[in-house]
Structures are given as structure tokens and as C-alpha cells.
Amino acid sequence: MPRIWVEEITKGLYVLRVDDDRVKSFEAIWDLPEGATYNAYLLKTDGKTILFDGWKRSYEAEFIETLKGLTRIEDIDYIILHHTEPDHSGTLPKVLELNGYRAKVFGHPVAGRLVNGFYGIGDKMDFHAIADGEELKLGSRTLKFLHTPWLHWPDTICTYMVEDGILFTGDAFGGFSMPDKLFDDGELDEYLHYVKKYIVNVVGHYKEHISKSIDKLSGMNIEIRMIAPLHGLIWKNDTHKIIEYYRDIAEGKAKKGKVLIVYSSMYGFVEGAIDHIIAKLPKDSVKVFKFTDMEQDSISDALAEVPDSELIILGASTYEAGAFPMMEFFARQLAHKANYKKSVLMISSYGWGGAAARVIKNILSETNFEIRDTVEYRGRADEPILHEIDKSLDKLS
Numbered sequence: 470m471p472r473i474w475v476e477e478i479t480k481g482l483y484v485l486r487v488d489d490d491r492v493k494s495f496e497a498i499w500d501l502p503e504g505a506t507y508n509a510y511l512l513k514t515d516g517k518t519i520l521f522d523g524w525k526r527s528y529e530a531e532f533i534e535t536l537k538g539l540t541r542i543e544d545i546d547y548i549i550l551h552h553t554e555p556d557h558s559g560t561l562p563k564v565l566e567l568n569g570y571r572a573k574v575f576g577h578p579v580a581g582r583l584v585n586g587f588y589g590i591g592d593k594m595d596f597h598a599i600a601d602g603e604e605l606k607l608g609s610r611t612l613k614f615l616h617t618p619w620l621h622w623p624d625t626i627c628t629y630m631v632e633d634g635i636l637f638t639g640d641a642f643g644g645f646s647m648p649d650k651l652f653d654d655g656e657l658d659e660y661l662h663y664v665k666k667y668i669v670n671v672v673g674h675y676k677e678h679i680s681k682s683i684d685k686l687s688g689m690n691i692e693i694r695m696i697a698p699l700h701g702l703i704w705k706n707d708t709h710k711i712i713e714y715y716r717d718i719a720e721g722k723a724k725k726g727k728v729l730i731v732y733s734s735m736y737g738f739v740e741g742a743i744d745h746i747i748a749k750l751p752k753d754s755v756k757v758f759k760f761t762d763m764e765q766d767s768i769s770d771a772l773a774e775v776p777d778s779e780l781i782i783l784g785a786s787t788y789e790a791g792a793f794p795m796m797e798f799f800a801r802q803l804a805h806k807a808n809y810k811k812s813v814l815m816i817s818s819y820g821w822g823g824a825a826a827r828v829i830k831n832i833l834s835e836t837n838f839e840i841r842d843t844v845e846y847r848g849r850a851d852e853p854i855l856h857e858i859d860k861s862l863d864k865l866s
């Protein structure tokens with residue numbers, strides 16, 4: 470049985486959160502031993518019942534039971550879809566079926582097409598495509614809908630609950646992991662690491678839209694007293710902190726001196742050079758991820774370290790006239806998910822002919838990364854090669 474949280478977070482507004490400790494790979498690609506939460510919300514106000522989003526379909530039975538603890542499902546008047554990725558819309562078909570399709574479903578104009586494509590419910594669903602800035606008056610409460618596309622899909626909206634100052638944000642301002650609390654109370658460093666990982670792994674390809682949406686919200690001059698995202702913690706103590714954290718990660722704000730090293734080494738020849746580099750750098754400033762015959766680190770975790778690094782060192786062996794496969798994949802994800810303006814030092818070893826450095830340079834050639842130097846050698850890194858590496862490090866640090 471998963472851990473389920475239900476709590477009234479302000480008058481008439483409830484969070485329904487499930488902790489997914491079964492998921493191994495978010496979106497079937499990003500490994501997350503830390504798990505994830507799916508947050509839905511239910512508002513009962515002025516004789517109306519409004520459901521905000523839902524959970525992944527694998528928790529459908531639990532969602533329906535949890536919802537029934539708060540309301541008769543037939544009584545739901547409105548369903549607001551902040552983003553239709555199935556980790557939030559998976560329970561929609563069952564809710565609508567039990568509701569008799571009487572609820573009006575509000576979403577971005579793109580959302581109707583998406584949920585119909587996923588679930589084939591377009592004929593039965595009473596869908597209303599909301600306009601940017603449109604309001605729904607509920608007596609004492611007003612919901613104002615904002616288009617915030619590409620956070621993380623084109624269908625993303627935010628809803629501002631005007632009188633309460635609560636912003637429902639879809640994926641935005643969320644994070645991975647299953648925190649042992651609902652709100653941003655107490656120590657937050659560990660959680661913020663999982664927020665960073667979430668931003669890069671999930672929203673990274675569209676990160677320019679994070680700053681655009683934050684600017685849009687800032688320009689509205691609204692007081693945001695609480696942020697209610699679809700993953701992770703609800704922010705009520707310091708909403709400014711998570712907004713600025715998202716901006717910093719989206720814009721790649723570096724920590725002074727931080728170096729990220731990611732390398733593959735089949736027989737220790739790349740590792741010899743990398744160990745030499747690690748020994749020269751301040752211990753606390755380096756994050757290292759490796760693919761060797763003894764260890765296979767997480768590409769998801771390595772990507773999470775890109776935004777706040779100053780320098781990235783890639784070590785790749787040549788493998789069958791190409792780059793070592795894990796490093797080629799990592800370089801492609803750098804280009805696709807974590808395309809930041811960062812300096813790169815390329816280290817590469819080969820047997821009978823070098824190819825890895827060329828392949829990785831090609832992958833990064835039309836990105837924001839700048840390969841500042843390349844040290845490529847046959848077999849082991851001997852003294853002249855280590856000297857060359859020292860000169861590169863001096864130049865780059």
C-alpha cells in the first residue's frame with residue numbers, strides 16, 4: 470500500500486498526495502531511487518466542488534478511494550487540468566465515468582486533444598478550452614487561469630486562487646523524491662537537490678520557458694502566498710525561494726569553482742587521467758560520475774549537476790570507431806536536456822584509432838557548450854599527457 474496524504478491546506482482546499490515508491494524510471498528513462506509524489510487538490514467552496522488534476526493510472530483505485538473520503542464523485546462540478554501528462558491525468562477517465570461526465574473539464578486548448586488522444590473520451594467529456602487570463606467565479610473564490618506553456622508540455626496552465634493567494638503550478642516548482650512532510654518546513658537542501666534533478670531531467674529541454682513564465686507571473690504583481698505543484702512539497706513559508714531556485718537552475722547559475730566530471734573507462738586508461746585531475750582539484754568542488762567495469766553511475770544524477778557547474782570534464786574512451794556508448798548517450802542528453810553555456814574539457818583515450826572526442830564534439834557542436842580543450846592519447850596517460858592535462862586545467866581554472 471503506498472503512502473497517501475490527505476490534508477486540508479486552507480479552508481476547503483485539500484491536497485491528495487500519493488508517494489510512488491514503485492517507479493524505477495520516471496518517463497521510463499530517468500532513474501529515481503528517491504521516488505516521486507503525485508499531488509492532486511480538491512476545493513469545496515460555495516456549494517461547488519472542484520478537482521485539480523489526479524494521479525498516475527497505476528494508483529487509480531487508491532485515488533478513487535481517497536477522493537471518496539472527501540466528496541461524492543458525482544458531486545464534482547469542475548475538473549481543472551494543469552498538464553495532461555499521464556502521471557497526472559491517468560485517473561481522469563475513471564473519475565469522469567464515476568462522475569457521470571457531468572463535470573466541466575477546464576484546460577489549455579491543447580489539453581482537450583491530448584486527453585482525447587490518450588483516453589478516447591473526447592465525445593463524452595464536457596471540455597472547455599480556457600483563455601489566458603480567464604476567470605471562473607465561485608462566489609467567495611475566484612480562479613484565474615494563466616497559460617504557462619512548456620512547463621513541461623505545451624498544455625501547461627497555472628491557476629491563481631485570487632482571494633487566497635494560492636498558485637497551482639502543474640509540474641513547475643515541483644521536484645522528485647517523497648519528502649517526509651507536505652510543506653517547505655525545516656531543512657530543504659536535500660529536497661532542493663531533487664528539485665534540481667527534476668528540472669533538468671524533466672523540464673530541461675524547455676528550460677527557457679521557466680524564466681519566461683516566472684517573468685509573466687512577476688509582471689502580474691500578484692501576491693503568491695502558497696505554491697501548490699503536482700510533485701513534491703507545497704511551498705507556503707517561502708514561495709520566493711522556490712521561484713528563484715527554479716530561475717537559477719533554468720539559467721545555469723554556477724557555483725564558484727564547481728567541476729563536474731563524467732567519464733567512461735574500459736580498462737583504466739581514461740581513469741588514470743581522471744584520477745590525476747581529481748587529485749589536483751579541491752575535494753569539495755568536484756562531482757564525479759563514472760562508467761567502468763566496476764561501477765555504473767546514474768546519468769540522471771549526473772545531468773542534475775550540470776546547471777550549477779562551472780567546468781565540465783568529459784572522459785571518453787573510443788569504442789569500435791565511435792564514442793563509448795554511455796558517454797555518447799550522456800553527451801546527447803547534455804545537448805537535449807541540459808544545454809547550458811559551460812566550458813568543457815575533453816579527455817579521450819583510444820587503441821588503434823581515436824574517434825570518441827570527434828563524436829562527442831560533433832554532438833556538442835551546435836549547443837551552448839564550448840569545448841575549450843581536448844587531450845587525446847593512445848592507451849595510457851603518460852607523463853607528457855599528464856603535463857598537457859595540467860596545462861589545460863591551468864588555462865581553464
Ligand code: FEO
Pocket residue numbers: 552554556557621622640699700
Ligand atoms: Fe508530472 Fe510532465 O508531468
